[in-house]
Amino acid sequence: MEVKIVNNSPYPLPQYATEHSAGLDLRAAIPEPVTLSPLERAMVPTGIFIELPSGYEAQVRPRSGLAAKHGISIVNTPGTIDSDYRGEIKVILVNLSSQPFILNPGERIAQMVIARYERISWREADKLSETERGEGGFGSTGKG
Secondary structure (H helix, E strand, C coil), X not given: CCCEEEXXXXXXXXXXXXXXXXXXXXXXXXXXXXXXXXXXXXXXECCEEEECCCCEEEEEECCHHHHHHHCEEECCCCEEECCCCCCXXXXXXXXXXXXCEEECCCCEEEEXXXXXXXXXXXXXCCCCCCCCCCCCCCCCCCCC
């Protein structure tokens, strides 16, 4: 699938890190390093604007390396970019560690996965069909 993109950052277009990667890496389009204190969050610009076809969304997800090594995640994960949004993609990072984190210009900060979705229409009912699971949730199907 081909997607229109405008890149107002000094960095390359978002890329897949490997042949089988699901997500494209997004980079911080910031002019100088930014320090995120513990529990601080920041909306980080990427300089990227996209035009997705109808029926698709872009999901913005944390990078596992930043999360595991530095406690850096995304506040609203996954963040959804709708197909009619034309603004700059920004990533809301949060520092969940007890140490300050220095975010450098051009650093890979998130992954963007393009996903197809279906629109639904509701059909109101008085009752739902029965299943073996029923109303069980939040760990009801077993341990672990």
